[in-house]
Amino acid sequence: MNTTLVKAISASPAPGPPFGPGAAKQTHTVAKLIDTTTCIGCKACEVACQEWNDQPFLIGAFEGTYQTLTDLTPSFWNLIKFNEAEQEGHLLWLMAKYQCMHCVDPGCLKACPAPGAIVQYTNGIVDFNAENCIGCGYCMTGCPFDVPKLHPRTKKVQKCTLCSDRVSVGLEPACIKACPTNCLSFGTREDLLAKAEARVEALKDEGRSESGIYNPPGVGGTHVVYVLAHADHPENYGLPRDPAIPWTVALWKGPLKWLGNLVLLGGILGTFFHYVRYGPRRYKDETG
């Protein structure tokens, strides 16, 4: 059983901070660091993910790249994207692991109408609960990274869990365990951000001045953080440039909800009190 503390639940009031003795204890949030500069595209993380989560190996069509599939699928949550880009006359062959980013401010959770279908734990992991998922797919629209995928048969949305089952018992995610170059690491978010900064410094010392951290502020930061050698062009890695919760989703779940409730309640109360004040329309029968 997953005993991790909960920070936010979809379509439900926030559980609030823990109280009682020991409540002041600082809980650490976790993160995954992906150093794309040392990724060799071996896809061991893809295999480990499929193995640990008991998912089938899928056969895709050959698209002229080394990429396993063109996109994530409901049963394939971890994809190395192989991208080619040209920069100042040089060809760049960029590899970047792609999966759920575990946003600090998750758009999926904001968009979800089913109580308990999406849960954000205090350690930062954003998890989907299939038993509460109704398969509406709103999370797919709320997610600025286009990560959640609807399973056509079970009608449940699936994505990377950051191995919440492993993390809750003190293990690191399966992908981390499989990485042969240590380009993937797992730990507290604080530690890994420091590690990422140190790595960026080192890269800059080597003359790779465009290096940087991908930890997009538009979603409050993420619990999956990248070191990119070309951080000025994250889109070359297949990462959105300025991801944020879409404004239509924010408007719909924010002001529109209040306005809508006001209209509906106002309609009911308004008609009721109209009756109380003016009563029904009466008529005099003038037809004889």
Next chain:
Amino acid sequence: MRLDEPKVDRFNVVERVTHWLVALSFLYTTLTGLALWSPRLYWLAAVFGGGPTVRGWHPWGGVAFAAFFAFMFRAWNRQMRLEQDDRRWLRLAHRYAVHNEEGLPEAGRFNAGQKSLFWIQAAGAVVLISTGVVLWWPETMPRALRLTAILLHPVAAVVAIGGLIVHIYMGTAAVPEAFRGMIQGWVRPGWAASHHPKWYREVTRR
């Protein structure tokens, strides 16, 4: 009720059946839709068979509504055209609301308020159905379409439900006897002459 009570036929049986099919399908999609509109109304999902069932059947409720509404639209849209008098009526609608009908043009078979509701619901239906199709199969729809639909669907729903609340009030408590017109299909001559004088004269002339 007296057998020989004087009656004026208000809505024929095809109109009544169509209206109530529209009403029932709209009510079902409204209640299942409200379950997904607010977590505070999610209990409605339990009433209609649980979250996944609601998600599965709500679009089909919409399909039924679309079909019935299209039929009703074809039958009524010509009678619902807003004319010169109707525009004047709408400008004085506040007087109608407080039962002071001085200067209010006489209504035909449908008054300008009813006609307006018809067009508002027609526009709402078009938006709800087109955005509903997008939301039905999110996995096959382009992102920009989904982002638009996710906003416009509830906006149109709020407008349509707002219209429905007023419509139900007008058709029951606010205008006694109107309900019988839509259920049994007839009204008293005095009612017709008072509420829809132009229409009453047409009917009695024949």
